[in-house]
Amino acid sequence: MNIIVFIKQVPETTEVKINPETNTLIREGVTSIINPFDMYAIEEGLRVREAKGGRVTVITMGPPQAEAALRQCIAMGVDEVVLLSDRVFAGSDTLATSYTLSCAVRKIKDFDLIICGKQASDGDTAQVGPGIAQHLNIPFVTYVRKIEEIPEDRKSIRVEKMVDEGYEVREMKLPALITVVKEINEPRLESLRGKLNAKKAQIPVWTFSDMEMDKERLGLDGSPTQVIKIFTPQPREAGEIFEGEAEDCVNKLVEKMKENKIV
Amino acid sequence: MSIKVINDKCTGCRICISACPLDAIKVENKLAVIDLDKCNLCGACISSCKSGAIAIEKKQAKVANKEEYKGVWVFAEQRNGEIDTVSYELLGEGRKLADKLQEELAAVLVGDGIRKEAGKLTAHGADKVYVVDNPGLKEYQDSSYSKALFSLVQRHKPSIILGGATTIGRSLLPKLAVMLPTGLTADCTGLEIDNEKKLLLQTRPAFGGNIMATIICPDYRPQMATVRPRVMKKLPEDPSRKGEIIEEEVQFVKRDMMTKVVDVVKDETIHVNLQDAEIIVSGGRGLKAPENFKLIRELADALGGAVGSSRAAVDAGWIPYSHQVGQTGKTTAPKIYFACGISGAIQHQVGMRTADVIIAINKDPQAPIFQIATYGIVGDLFQVIPALIKKFKEVL
Numbered sequence A: 001m002n003i004i005v006f007i008k009q010v011p012e013t014t015e016v017k018i019n020p021e022t023n024t025l026i027r028e029g030v031t032s033i034i035n036p037f038d039m040y041a042i043e044e045g046l047r048v049r050e051a052k053g054g055r056v057t058v059i060t061m062g063p064p065q066a067e068a069a070l071r072q073c074i075a076m077g078v079d080e081v082v083l084l085s086d087r088v089f090a091g092s093d094t095l096a097t098s099y100t101l102s103c104a105v106r107k108i109k110d111f112d113l114i115i116c117g118k119q120a121s122d123g124d125t126a127q128v129g130p131g132i133a134q135h136l137n138i139p140f141v142t143y144v145r146k147i148e149e150i151p152e153d154r155k156s157i158r159v160e161k162m163v164d165e166g167y168e169v170r171e172m173k174l175p176a177l178i179t180v181v182k183e184i185n186e187p188r189l190e191s192l193r194g195k196l197n198a199k200k201a202q203i204p205v206w207t208f209s210d211m212e213m214d215k216e217r218l219g220l221d222g223s224p225t226q227v228i229k230i231f232t233p234q235p236r237e238a239g240e241i242f243e244g245e246a247e248d249c250v251n252k253l254v255e256k257m258k259e260n261k262i263v
Numbered sequence B: 001m002s003i004k005v006i007n008d009k010c011t012g013c014r015i016c017i018s019a020c021p022l023d024a025i026k027v028e029n030k031l032a033v034i035d036l037d038k039c040n041l042c043g044a045c046i047s048s049c050k051s052g053a054i055a056i057e058k059k060q061a062k063v064a065n066k067e068e069y070k071g072v073w074v075f076a077e078q079r080n081g082e083i084d085t086v087s088y089e090l091l092g093e094g095r096k097l098a099d100k101l102q103e104e105l106a107a108v109l110v111g112d113g114i115r116k117e118a119g120k121l122t123a124h125g126a127d128k129v130y131v132v133d134n135p136g137l138k139e140y141q142d143s144s145y146s147k148a149l150f151s152l153v154q155r156h157k158p159s160i161i162l163g164g165a166t167t168i169g170r171s172l173l174p175k176l177a178v179m180l181p182t183g184l185t186a187d188c189t190g191l192e193i194d195n196e197k198k199l200l201l202q203t204r205p206a207f208g209g210n211i212m213a214t215i216i217c218p219d220y221r222p223q224m225a226t227v228r229p230r231v232m233k234k235l236p237e238d239p240s241r242k243g244e245i246i247e248e249e250v251q252f253v254k255r256d257m258m259t260k261v262v263d264v265v266k267d268e269t270i271h272v273n274l275q276d277a278e279i280i281v282s283g284g285r286g287l288k289a290p291e292n293f294k295l296i297r298e299l300a301d302a303l304g305g306a307v308g309s310s311r312a313a314v315d316a317g318w319i320p321y322s323h324q325v326g327q328t329g330k331t332t333a334p335k336i337y338f339a340c341g342i343s344g345a346i347q348h349q350v351g352m353r354t355a356d357v358i359i360a361i362n363k364d365p366q367a368p369i370f371q372i373a374t375y376g377i378v379g380d381l382f383q384v385i386p387a388l389i390k391k392f393k394e395v396l
Ligand SMILES: Cc1cc2nc3c(=O)[nH]c(=O)nc-3n(C[C@H](O)[C@H](O)[C@H](O)COP(=O)(O)OP(=O)(O)OC[C@H]3O[C@@H](n4cnc5c(N)ncnc54)[C@H](O)[C@@H]3O)c2cc1C
Pocket: B283, B284, B285, B286, B287, B309, B310, B311, B312, B313, B324, B325, B326, B327, B328, B329, B330, B340, B341, B342, B343, B344, B345, B346, B347, B348, B351, B361, B362, B363, B364, B367, B379, B380, B381, B382
């Protein structure tokens, strides 16, 4: 099984603030981590490899610093990593990003399964996984909480997809793409040997000229959406606090709720 | 595509220097200079510049005649033939947008044997309902449903398409957006039409709700957005409202069914319908022991609400993960949210702070939850909750 896992490097915290003077995000001193949801994708890739054999390749698109995320993947035990980095990729929205990532898959050609995290913790869009699948015209299932089976012939996969009332068991042909949720596994820690490997690894970087791609569909030019404004949400107004005997407080609370027609 | 400083407008004020996350700007001879090797076109400097002196020039995309695209569409999500509430909420919002644009509001209903439901969509505000009724559409599949929508978009060219930010909407619309191709904004909580250019202004939370962003899709059509459930208001149902119901033919072949549903398992421990609940009673580490969740359950039952929890309670193994509210759990927007023995960490808040009314019960008056609570009781939950249960049983 050749497995490709896509990851994204994101700020460690979501508690980012806006500089009121410049109206831009304050990024100073915010360290970067692998998107927490992608950790489950990496782990699942490793588990499939351990069960079925094959290779796990982790790919990310980002600035040169994103290399650090890939080293962490090597330390977890993946076989290969690729960094897609080029100025022409800058400013990509989910359409351009999924196109760029799909071009990397086309270059690799030989793959059975693509795994993505359910969404990234900075943008929270969940759109890139399905986007890649569509660019490649392969089947996909989102919100996978378990891989039930990959039969011996490795031509199909059966997974459990979280839905509103429980889960669905779905089957599709390989090659295919899944996006995974937190319930699927418990990501492993980096091993000592992995860390050593990570340290000395050369991280391959693919630029525009390394892949077959249409320049018009990349980066800002290839991105239909534009962010025109960012702002801090209105804080909630602090309300009324009751203190004292439990019963008194409860009576006052319920009075208030009645008064304001909440109950 | 390039970024440039408009020298006539630049005042050399240096604000852009601190705005640039990549240190790519300096000021020389009282003019900003951008180092193109460092710049990644994030646009931070543009929004910081008070004199409008920095511009990104983007190649105009080659999209078909924008003016041909008219009307607001709502993807009417249905499950087992029953239309999901989110579809009515989107029609309520879509009605406002369509009126503002003076264009039509249409719903698109896709499924098997669902034609009879179309009237409910006109009763909730749709001028038209496009129905694709086909036995092949009995079970939801991204591939077949997106084909149905794709065909209809090609035929009728809507300007805007809205879908629910549900498990279905958030896989169907990303696929459709790539097929068309066009832009898609995920999980919007605010929609508006801009007066001048008639563009859809799509506002959504990012960074777990700590930041809001407004996004447009100026050069591609349709403009697409998924919209968070329970944020928009539906219109009261008016069965006397009339609309046009149009049946559409779409041919499906085997290749359009890319996945197969083998089994559907209803599982209460996996799924707790927190997103739909009007009242949620949540418990946290303050409950001290798993058996004390019965207090929370009792209060929820008295109010007809659902049970939620903080991550601390889930991590302690007191309650299944499916109940977790917050950044790594569920995002909820109930009418009333009770936080009992929950401190109100930011990661918890992002999952509940859009509730209409927040009621906090905590023995620590300094707990951050009180800063966002509509009402709070400072006290021991083991006394307060039983008193609440008793009181609600009396008054309700
Ligand atoms: C990446 C990341 C993601 C996270 N995602 C989530 C998430 O999705 N959801 C989430 O909830 N958390 C999340 N967290 C964890 C979060 O930061 C908090 O640790 C967690 O919410 C705390 O839960 P708690 O309020 O129940 O516990 P505590 O913070 O321990 O608070 C317990 C509260 O109970 C009160 N209390 C104790 N005894 C009583 C009593 N007898 N009567 C009344 N009050 C009492 C205390 O005063 C205290 O305020 C996340 C953290 C990280 C780092």
